[in-house]
Amino acid sequence: MDTNKLIALMPELAVFKIVVDEGSFTAAAKKLGVTPSALSKQLSRLEHTLSAKLLERTTRKLVITESGKGIYDQCCAMIDATKQVVEFTSSEHTTPSGALTVAAPKAFLSIVLQPLVTPFLTKYPDIQLKLKASDGDIDLVSEGIDVVFRLTEKPTEGLVLKQIGKVSLSLCASPDYLDRRGTPIVPTDLLQHDCIFLGETATDHIWDFVKGDEFHTIPVTGRYAVNHSQMRLRGVLDGLGIGIFPDFVIKKPLEEGTVTEVLSDWTIKGNYQGDIALQFAQTKFMPARLRVFIDYVSEHLYQYTVH
Template sequence: MNTNKLIALMPELAVFKIVVDEGSFTAAAKKLGVTPSALSKQLSRLEHTLSAKLLERTTRKLVITESGKGIYNQCCTLLEATKQAVEFTSSEHAVPSGSLTVAAPKAFLSIVLQPMVKPFLTQYPDIELKLKATDGEIDLISEGIDVVFRLTEKPTEGLVVKHMGKVSLRLCASPDYLAERGTPVHPTDLRQHDCLYLGETTTDHIWDFVKDNEAHTVAVKGRYAVNHSQMRLKGVIDGFGIGIFPDFVIKQALADGQVQPVLADWTIKGNYQGDIALQFAQTKFMPARLRVFIDYVTAHLSEYTVS
């Protein structure tokens, strides 16, 4: 296909992405200020040119085909490249401005990043900050994410990674609970205690401990499970039992004496620990808003995490 035909395809590829993102021709047409029939004709032309069915149209919804999924991913890449071209001149001297979307695990976003929001937006009044709380996997390009924080020992390949610190898992309980039930001195002692876990999967109550060359896997039990870190911490403070948390979750509660460390000389294996990895897509021309955000959190992150 020659260059002129490829260029002619670009608006139709952009329309296809918007239709998929919006979930219907009606919603996409409203966003673009055109009629649904006009978008339908554009998509039909695109399917004819590519000789591929991209969407299955039913009376209730649109279903993207396997071919459509592949084309959609290419559209995301194309629009990301276009975005970088537009932002070329902002990479060096322009005042930081525009929209910045940041994704992070829920607890990390709430406890560590949220206190930075007001001072950051005050310092950079032309930046529009969008935060997305998620504990799942994220595709930066297709989901329109500029930067993602991950708590992991294996950052996502193919993305730039900036290591911002370390997070470890810690076990704790309230002083009143330990006074009444005793303090565990070995992981196997947890079998005689009430423990709080996430309750998301059938293995959440299986806890793994390591010290030197010794390892133990313990199946704990308890009356209260909740997949929200701050609610689970409140349960521990209220004396419901012993819980595992990323260290930044319990930092203030430890300082205030609301909880005490348990089995502090043991390493706990599990998710939401390892490097605090800030990741973003590789680009030759980093937008000023992204650069100042990275610089800001780098300078302030140590105030909110446990060393």
């Protein structure tokens, strides 16, 4: 296909991406200020040119085909490349301004990042910051995410990685609970205790402990489970049992003496531990808003890193 025909395809590819993102011709048409029938005709022309069915149209919804999924990914890359061109030729490349979307696990977002929001936005008044709480996998391109924080020992391949600290897991209980029930000395003692776990999966109640060559897998039990760190901490503070927490969640309660760490000589294996990994897509021309955000959080997050 010659260059002129390729250039003619680009608006229709962009329209296809918007239709997929919006979920319907009606919503996409409203966003673009055109009629749904006009968009439908554009998509039909695109499918004819590419000799591929991109969307299955039903009376209730649009369903993207397998061919459509592959083309959608390429459309996302095309739009991203266009953004980089605009940013390179605009003041955004040197002046921190524009929208920035950041994703992070819920607890990390509320406890660690939230206190940085106001001072960051005060320092950079031309930046619009959008935070997204997510404990699952994030697709930066399709979800429009500029930066994602992960607490992991296995950062996502294919993304730029900046390690800005480490997170470990700690087992904690309230002093009142330990006075009533006793303090576990070895992991197997947990079989005699009430434990508070996430309750997200069928294996969340199975806790792994390592010390040297010793390894214990403990199927704990308890009357309370919740996949929210602050609510789980509230349960521990109220004496409902023993819970596992990332160190940034229980740093302050430990300092205040409202919780006590137990089995501190054992390493707990689980999710939400390892490196604090800040990741973003590779780009030749990094927008100033992204650069200053990365620099700002890297400078300020040392206080949450427990050495």
